[in-house]
Amino acid sequence: MDSVSKVAKSSDASTTNRHRSRRPHMKSRKGCSECRRRKVKPRCSACVRNEAPCLYPDAARPTSGAPGVFDFALAHNRGPSTSRLTSPVDPVTPINSYRASSASTSKGSSRVDEAMTSFCMDDMVLFHQWLSHTSRTFIQSPNIDHCLQVTFPNIGFHHPFVMHGMLSLAALNLALTSPGSRKQHGLDAARHHNAALRGFREGIDHMVTTEDYSNSDALFACSILNMIYIFGMLGGLHSSLDGEPGLRQRTARVLGGEWIPMVRGIGAIIQPVAYEQIRLGPLAQLVSLDHWEQLDLDSDLVVNDEHLRVVPEAWATLPTPDIDVYNDAWSIFQRCYLNSMHFAGNSAVGGGNESLPLGGEKEWTFHRQWAGSIAFLHGTSEEYLLRVHQRQPPALVIFSYFGALVHDLDDYWFLQGWGRDIVEVVNESLGSYWRPWTKWPRQVVGLSPPDS
Template sequence: MQEDSPLTEATSDSRGASLLTSREPSPSDHSGRGTSRRSKITRKSHRKSRAGCVNCKSRRIKCDEGKPSCANCKRRQVRCEYPANPATSAAASGLVDPREPGDLPISEIELTYHWATTTCHSFSAWPAGVARVQALTEEVAMKNQHVLHLIFAFTALHLAVCRPKRKEHYTTTADYHYERALALVTPEIASLSPDNCDAVLQSVQMICFVSWARGPQAGEYLAFGKHGRSDWLVMFRGIRTTLASLSRDHFSKTHGPNTRGKGRLLPPSDGPFEYEKQLMELKEHIEFVSEPADRDDNVNSVEVLQEMYSNRYGGKDGEYHVAFGWLYRMSEDFLDRLQRCDPLPLIIYAHFVVLMHDLEKFWYMKGWTHHVMSGIYEALPIEHKAYISWPMARVGWIAP
């Protein structure tokens, strides 16, 4: 970890030099509670949820408004927060301290620590790549709450994997931070400008990682889905849209297009060394059977795939994630035909899944390869299924 990482610096400057101090302030305590009297009988007041916590309001249940955590949230072991009020606004302005004495943000402390020591290492195959990604992500998160919430969401999902006995708790925490992030970043995307483009790009990338970390979803196969384009693909292509909407000069030197650092070569791989012959046969088949209007686009998709294989198994690039450059470079027409389950794009996509299989070295990609291959197999007409036998064998997926 780099020495100047915001996570490891002391929180001494005016804005707080840690991810933890960048969190949104908690609401101040409510007062004015008491008992109600009817006739001569004293009875416990009926507390309505008008001023209840966010979780109780969303579940439409009564909240006892306990601080720092209500009884319902304590029982469910989830983070308890209250909606903003005038006292909160004053606290955000620095006029009052919104926390009760001794009230520490334990959840954020845990997430910050796990991010700094473990989760951030998920982004690269090499320490140098980890340090670079960590520094860039934290630099933007210090100034943009939506990036910070996405870091917390991703880390919470990692903790759900590491500590399965508390999976429900961490998943709920991830959902909370993810929803907060979306609420904050959506208006930023709508008003993209040179001032916010770095942060928006970082958030869109993090949303893709969070989508992976949630695990395979029924009917969604990354590049296509049964009920329309998958949410992941919409966000992934959003990276391309974000970069294309502004001149690259508007992005900082650390976040702009084509600034991904060259990593060390990947370790020796027992990769499919027969891939050159296989992809050449695939290209010949695609050229022969494609409709004239689609031939150039289909052939180009195979040629880009050959380049991705060469990068991975030919030792030309230092990171696993470069494989997704294939989906990034596909035309909208190709992706539309893939969404319509056109057999040829599906066959080509199945050969891409072999590259994706390598990414299962990372916790957030576990299970995706077989899930996507099963979706492709199911969508292909029976007369085309034989053309994906090689990628099926390479990833170890057997048809039911």
């Protein structure tokens, strides 16, 4: 009898132990985004402790819970396409109007099927801010507003890094206009900007290594958004969050140790093949410079303008290689100046002059304002910008004139304060000897009275 009870107890104990080893356990349903993107299954701690394999349903994504804000838009655009948009201005269409260019995107680039980017309700608020307000603050022209309000989002639905770029600017715009929530919006702007840069770099690498230019529109759009972000972040928001830095820090910031190379990054996109793709695509009007070569550098406006005529004297006695570098940079500035004068009217740069008749307004809509002046940074040579970085006086003199043009764009929220900062830093760096050559920029930004 005792032996039978011992066997029964032993059987009960083994059954109990067996049940303990198979007790229910919780599985992780919230693997990190990177693991989900790489399709790596995380292991929950209970399974690791019990040496049991984690079991997952066949579906790649959970069926419960609310979808991301843009999940519908991303899924809606996954279908194949048969044509490519060629009109410079898209008609107002549903979000699948950009389907053509993204359908041909090859392996390794930013495809919707591979991106699996999640956006939340806070991002939807930023997207609404972009559509309703921010996109209309850059150019203030109906044609370009349509491009930024419709075409850019359509591209962003297929290339999430473009969507992140738009959201970063929407957050940055809110940070500069909403003091009560400035810090949080600034953090949101930086987060989306970092995500945009990651996708942008991957797209550039793909284009260079495979010579596949099908994502040129997306890269070009992102480069424009990045350029605007750099001005906004290192300008108004930088000062409001960190306070005004010391002279050394402000000089290093303004004279382009970081921001000029990032602004010039757009040139990496405008390669011959990529340019042809963009010129024939939905962003064609953003690369048009039809009247740039028509600007007459020998016009009376330039030749008889006293404050322009004396500037080349600042480098007239230098060696020939230096003279050539500065003459080229000065020629680019004069074109930007004439472009600004065409639309300046009663502005500080225009001085009350009539605008110059250089062609139809439709062709000038994008470069009639800030884009034409910022073209100075894209047109000048690396040799000249190196001399700016080295604080060479003739290079800084020319740069102060560029600052005067930028000051005339102070109404744009992302350029506010930049022009005056540039002229002030140059004036502090050069000293009194060079002030005869920087007289006009100082007058434009208000550092000197008009008759000084």
